[in-house]
Amino acid sequence: MSWSKQAIRDASRESDYGRVIQLARREQGLTQRQLGEACGLTQSAVSRLEGRAAGPYNMSILASAAAYLGLSPRLVGLADGTAVSAADGRDPVERREFLAGAVAAAATPALAALPMPERQEAGQAATLRLATTAFRRMDGSTPSRQLSEVVFAHLRLVQSVAAEAPDEDQRVRLAAVGSEAASLAGWLSWDMGDHGSARTWYGSAIKAARRSGNRLLAAYQIGSLAQMEADAGNAAQGLNLTRSARRQLGTNAPAVADAWLCTVEALAHAAAGDELSTDHALVRSRTAAALITAEEPPPWPWVFTFDEAKIAACRVTCGARLGLPIWVFGKRDEVATAMPSSHAKQHALLQLDLAAGHQAAGRLEAAYVLATQAVESGLRYRSGRVVERARVFRRAYTSSTPPKVVRTFDDRLHGVYL
Structure with a gap:
């Protein structure tokens, strides 16, 4: 897709970057809600972005939307240099360079927007985490085989920085960052059909999360491995891992964690052919999801929002596994919610x-x-x-x-x- 269309160029020259985002979004056939979900934003945040004819812009939001849409940073005023067309059709080297540049454009303004005390406290860990988040958001529209090379290089960078950390406090923070990057590597390997490598990466992510002392992160990584095992039909393994993830969470777990883990449990029960237990898990997920504050951004590592649409999609998937057309089509409104x-x-x-x-x-x-x-x-x-x-x-x-x-x-x- 070419971003040299006259309307986008004109909007960019007039510094109407909200209009640039709007035109690019419509060109790709996305609604504001879909773009917001992909970037971890609410629909209203996307609407406000597109409605600002001359700024001021929230640079973090602008950068996230531009990176997801494949826009040249220059078109939205985030970087100097010549305009870059969308990466489709480039050779692998050009593609990797484009991905790295897009992530840098997305991450740098977001870091600059952090309050100074937080920036001083987080340092390199914050910068590396923002890059991981940007890579994860690009997964939806980027072939995993292309994105994985950049992610593996990023993971090696995290590991080398952690190895040179001068004190234990920094090593702990960087262990969490390494866990997040390893988890993304596992996800990409899973998408490529390489389950052996995916298990290795998820294992590394779990170990690093435990070293960091972050129980929520450890629970997420164990739950992610459980999700892969359930998807592969390994029901017993999926259920055992889900129970382990819940033990990591302990009491006072965020509602989003409980809701998400319930859907993972439902997938594992469906893999075992247990309709009743699957249904109970989905009901518990809905109950937990109702407690999630609508406007509150999801805590890392839940980069994308978790809502009723995710639960509806899980029910469709479970219905397909169980061979129950009534689950897949019984509630048309749920299917309509899940599909976009x-x-x-x-x-x-x-x-x-x-x-x-x-x-x-x-x-x-x-x-x-x-x-x-x-x-x-x-x-x-x-x-x-x-x-x-x-x-x-x-x-x-x-x-x-x-x-x-x-x-x-x-x-x-x-x-x-x-």
């Missing part, structure tokens, strides 16, 4: 869950139209997780004489290598 997403790979996975519901109900045409769309997204973003989920979906249908729509899907999947 600016995270392309997550959206594709949810499409496959909906397709599984159609297939279980005997609606093959609708099922394979959705599944084909999901596969195209998986191939576009080179997501091994999406493609493997598509293969699992296909194996659920057995017939010696499959209809044309199924044969066409088979032809698309045949010979796919990522």
Whole structure:
């Protein structure tokens, strides 16, 4: 996609950076809510950003939105230099350079906006954490194989800085930062279909979180590994890890942590085929989510908001695992809430869950139209997780004489290598 369109250039020259964001968002077919969710912002924050014709702008919000949309920092007044087009179509070296530059543009203004005492206290840890956050936000629209090289280099930097830290206090803070970066490396490996590497990275993230003494972070990392195991069908392992994560949380856990862990538990119960326990876990998640303050930004490492849409999406996924079309389609408003997403790979996975519901109900045409769309997204973003989920979906249908729509899907999947 080219950002050299006249309207965006004109808005940039007039320093109407809110208008630049608005035009870029509309060009990509995103709503304000979707952009806000991708950047960890509320819809109203995006609306205020776009409505400021001449500033003053919150540079952290502006940088986050620009980085997610793939805008050149110069187009929104964040950096000097020539305009940069969107990174699609670049060679791998150019792509990595673009990603690193976009993250730097997103992180630097955010750090500058911190109160001085916090900046002095956090130092290098704050800078490195902001970079990790920016990388995580870019995951939704960036192939993991491209983003992973930058993240692995970032993780090595964190490790080298931690090794040279002069005192224990700094080493503790940097252990938390290293945990966050290792967790992101695990997530990217999972998306690439490399479960062995993902387990290794998540193990490193858990160990580092424990060294940091941050129980919330340790619980998140254990829960993330539990989520991967549940997704892979390892129900017992997923449930054991979820219980371990809850022990880490202890009492007085944030509502968002409880709500999220309940959805992980639901996925594990669904993997075990336990419908009743799955439903109970989802009910508990809704109860906990109702306690989350709507305008309060989610605490790290919950970069993105956790709300009813996430629970609705989890119910769809659980329904697909359990072979219950009524769960997938029983509450249409929930499905409508769950589907809009600016995270392309997550959206594709949810499409496959909906397709599984159609297939279980005997609606093959609708099922394979959705599944084909999901596969195209998986191939576009080179997501091994999406493609493997598509293969699992296909194996659920057995017939010696499959209809044309199924044969066409088979032809698309045949010979796919990522």
